[in-house]
Amino acid sequence: MTIMMTLIVVSVSNPTVREPQIGAHHAGRVFEVRCLHIPVRDRTPFEGLVTIVEKTVRLEHASSPSKPIYLLGDSFGGCLVLAIAARNPEIDLVVILANPATSFDRSQLQPLFPLSEAWPDGLYNAMPYLLSFIMGDPVKMARVNIDHRLPRRLQIEQLFQNLIALLPCLSDLADIVPKDTLIWKLKLLKSAASYTNSRIHAVKAEVLVLSSGNDYMLPSGDEAQRLKSSLKNCTVRYFKDNGHTILLEDGVNLLTVIKGTGKYRRSRTINFVTDFVPPSMSEFKYGNDELVGLLSFATGSAMFSTLDDGKIVKGLHGVPNEGPVLFVGNHMLMGLEVCSLVLEFLRERNIMVRGVAHPVVLGEREWVSSPEFSFTDWMKVMGAVPVTASNLFKLLSTKSHVLLYPGGARESLHHRSGFFFLAIILMADASPPLLLTCRTT
Numbered sequence: 001m002t003i004m005m006t007l008i009v010v011s012v013s014n015p016t017v018r019e020p021q022i023g024a025h026h027a028g029r030v031f032e033v034r035c036l037h038i039p040v041r042d043r044t045p046f047e048g049l050v051t052i053v054e055k056t057v058r059l060e061h062a063s064s065p066s067k068p069i070y071l072l073g074d075s076f077g078g079c080l081v082l083a084i085a086a087r088n089p090e091i092d093l094v095v096i097l098a099n100p101a102t103s104f105d106r107s108q109l110q111p112l113f114p115l116s117e118a119w120p121d122g123l124y125n126a127m128p129y130l131l132s133f134i135m136g137d138p139v140k141m142a143r144v145n146i147d148h149r150l151p152r153r154l155q156i157e158q159l160f161q162n163l164i165a166l167l168p169c170l171s172d173l174a175d176i177v178p179k180d181t182l183i184w185k186l187k188l189l190k191s192a193a194s195y196t197n198s199r200i201h202a203v204k205a206e207v208l209v210l211s212s213g214n215d216y217m218l219p220s221g222d223e224a225q226r227l228k229s230s231l232k233n234c235t236v237r238y239f240k241d242n243g244h245t246i247l248l249e250d251g252v253n254l255l256t257v258i259k260g261t262g263k264y265r266r267s268r269t270i271n272f273v274t275d276f277v278p279p280s281m282s283e284f285k286y287g288n289d290e291l292v293g294l295l296s297f298a299t300g301s302a303m304f305s306t307l308d309d310g311k312i313v314k315g316l317h318g319v320p321n322e323g324p325v326l327f328v329g330n331h332m333l334m335g336l337e338v339c340s341l342v343l344e345f346l347r348e349r350n351i352m353v354r355g356v357a358h359p360v361v362l363g364e365r366e367w368v369s370s371p372e373f374s375f376t377d378w379m380k381v382m383g384a385v386p387v388t389a390s391n392l393f394k395l396l397s398t399k400s401h402v403l404l405y406p407g408g409a410r411e412s413l414h415h416r417s418g419f420f421f422l423a424i425i426l427m428a429d430a431s432p433p434l435l436l437t438c439r440t441t
Contacts, residue, residue: 027255029277045191050083058088074098075100075218075244079101082097083199095206103193106223207231207235214243273394273398273400303344316344324398356403
């Protein structure tokens with residue numbers, strides 16, 4: 001089942017963008033992507049643009065009323081998709097905002113905007129270059145899709161090639177966005193922010209805000225906090241090293257963020273079993289190299305399994321390919337060793353092990369004012385689900401490989417008093433799962 005994701009790409013946000021980098025975010029793997037492009041000479045007012053996208057949203061909802069619709073708004077597009085959500089509270093929408101321009105009236109560049117009409121042509125020709133560096137980090141843009149496992153020399157060569165490829169775009173900016181167009185876009189931004197902020201109280205949709213720490217155009221960090229306090233169902237992820245054009249920069253994968261924050265679903269409520277999207281190769285490499293590489297090296301993890309004839313062999317060849325399989329382990333390192341186990345199953349056997357974790361571990365960190373994309377988010381990307389009886393039953397019913405660490409916080413912290421037990425209740429006509437114990441020493 002596919003889910004439509006509408007990407008709003010507006011030239012006033014970044015005039016160099018002609019096509020959104022869908023491939024860099026792998027969104028095309030799970031979404032039907034549709035984009036709104038506004039021609040340079042177009043002078044449609046904000047409410048007219050809202051009506052255009054709203055019509056598409058309503059048609060999609062009419063054709064598949066049980067399916068959520070994803071709306072992605074970058075900068076100006078953030079105002080647009082929030083306005084649509086406010087006008088259509090009855091439609092199941094997941095709204096994703098990347099540095100939304102709802103804070104335009106508090107922009108760091110606000111004192112310069114009234115002077116835009118008085119800019120001489122000679123100065124204006126240099127303005128697009130200045131705006132490009134203010135809105136984003138050219139080096140981070142050039143680093144997109146560079147394999148970080150390449151030798152350092154090859155990485156530097158590819159970086160310079162990508163930077164050189166960006167130069168023609170910069171030289172054409174003044175022609176792509178003439179002075180009168182820029183003035184119009186600034187007025188459009190002002191009206192968009194005013195219109196949306198006056199209706200933000202009506203937004204009922206699920207909202208995810210991506211906020212940059214190096215946004216020199218908008219106070220995106222403060223705006224993310226304002227939206228979180230103003231909206232009923234809002235999640236924020238803070239990217240301290242990225243600029244205004246966060247979706248064009250290295251280090252942010254849109255689909256990874258959607259999965260890690262638990263926003264990917266195929267119906268009105270999320271199903272942790274059927275809505276799971278296995279990690280991509282790039283996600284696996286990041287998890288293996290950046291998340292658990294040092295831990296695996298420090299602990300010297302070794303995997304052994306038992307064959308059908310009882311022989312113990314190094315590796316995971318004794319584990320059946322098909323489930324249901326239940327692995328039961330203990331918290332030798334407070335459960336951190338589970339990361340090495342899950343990645344080793346993927347590397348050696350191409351088996352996705354679904355770990356069940358305490359709901360508190362996977363829950364939203366409400367006490368953190370600017371939560372970054374963290375280790376617990378990556379746990380969800382790699383298949384972790386909250387431990388409940390229903391989730392465990394669903395996983396085993398779908399013949400999954402499931403990893404369970406019983407005992408809770410007491411056993412995790414190696415509290416020696418007390419005991420725990422694991423009870424598996426099976427239906428009379430159900431096939432019993434294979435139960436394997438996992439022990440780390």
